[in-house]
Amino acid sequence: MGIQAFFDTRLSRFLLLVVLMVGLQACFVINDIRQYRASQRPAPKEFIQVNYGEGGYPLTILFSKGPAHNHPLMALWIEDLEGNFIQTLFVAESVGRGVFRHGDPSEGFWQPGPVRRPAALPYWGHQRGIRANDGYFIPTKDTPVADAITGPTPKSDFELTTHTPGHTLRQFRLLFEINQAWNWNNYWTNNKFPDNVHYASSGQPALVYEAIIDLDSRNKVFSMVPIGHSHWSGENGELFRDISTLSTALEIVSSILVVIPSQ
Numbered sequence: 001m002g003i004q005a006f007f008d009t010r011l012s013r014f015l016l017l018v019v020l021m022v023g024l025q026a027c028f029v030i031n032d033i034r035q036y037r038a039s040q041r042p043a044p045k046e047f048i049q050v051n052y053g054e055g056g057y058p059l060t061i062l063f064s065k066g067p068a069h070n071h072p073l074m075a076l077w078i079e080d081l082e083g084n085f086i087q088t089l090f091v092a093e094s095v096g097r098g099v100f101r102h103g104d105p106s107e108g109f110w111q112p113g114p115v116r117r118p119a120a121l122p123y124w125g126h127q128r129g130i131r132a133n134d135g136y137f138i139p140t141k142d143t144p145v146a147d148a149i150t151g152p153t154p155k156s157d158f159e160l161t162t163h164t165p166g167h168t169l170r171q172f173r174l175l176f177e178i179n180q181a182w183n184w185n186n187y188w189t190n191n192k193f194p195d196n197v198h199y200a201s202s203g204q205p206a207l208v209y210e211a212i213i214d215l216d217s218r219n220k221v222f223s224m225v226p227i228g229h230s231h232w233s234g235e236n237g238e239l240f241r242d243i244s245t246l247s248t249a250l251e252i253v254s255s256i257l258v259v260i261p262s263q
Contacts, residue, residue: 046158050090050149055163057215059089059174060259063158068251071153072180075124078164079173081212085127086172087165088149095120096150098141114141118234119202124177126237137237170215176224179206180252187245188232198233204249206230208239211258224256 061076075091094100100115118125118136125137132140139145164172183203184190193199209224228239229246243250 046154046156048090048151048154048158048160050160050162056167056169057164058261059162059164060261061160062257062259064254065157066251066254068248070180072178072252073120073153074176074178075121076176077124079175081171081173083173085129088128088145089162090149090151090160091145092153093150096139096145098139098144117198117201119198119232120179121177121206122234123206123208123230123237123239172213174211174213174224174258176209176256177206177230178252180249183248185247193233196233202232204246205232207246207249209256213258215260220260222258224258226250
């Protein structure tokens, strides 16, 4: 083989190797782009139906998440206009059953287990008014709420269909409490209450939304608005009306609409 042919062969092999490397790199880039686009794609809307027994008037709750939404816990319930608790319509199953997905690390890895988190949804718990043996106003593993009104925390926007308990209520309050663990800000810092174990897994306290529903009104769509926040450690059932210290807690939700279907 002549010198020129030798170098031509070496050059051809080198160019082929370069082409293969460029092509392989392009495949990696394309795959990364696809994965990034998939991660940015909004999660599909979820549909939830709860049914706790004999029903009255249908209600549809349209929840749109905000930019700070990240697996929050939530509860939805109904009260009369005087603020008397009537019925839980929906509650995250970890709170409703007293068992959290990452509740037991005893085997060297996280697995479901009973956990007491009174700071999760304290306003709902105190309004519900059922006190457990340990003094907390939240369900336990042994005294859970009915399966019909619990479900996994929705990962994104959702539509929940439910109904009023019976046909006697025409005007009532609909309440929604939402809380996101370890949601700190400049006011609700992780060392604000260093000796409070329940605050340590909370951060900004749960936010409470409300809508006054009038089934006799021409209006068939009601917007839920924030009316205050719960106690930061679940110590009591007080509703704190000043929400000026909250930041990202107000961005968990974009909007919550209550729709009354045609009757």
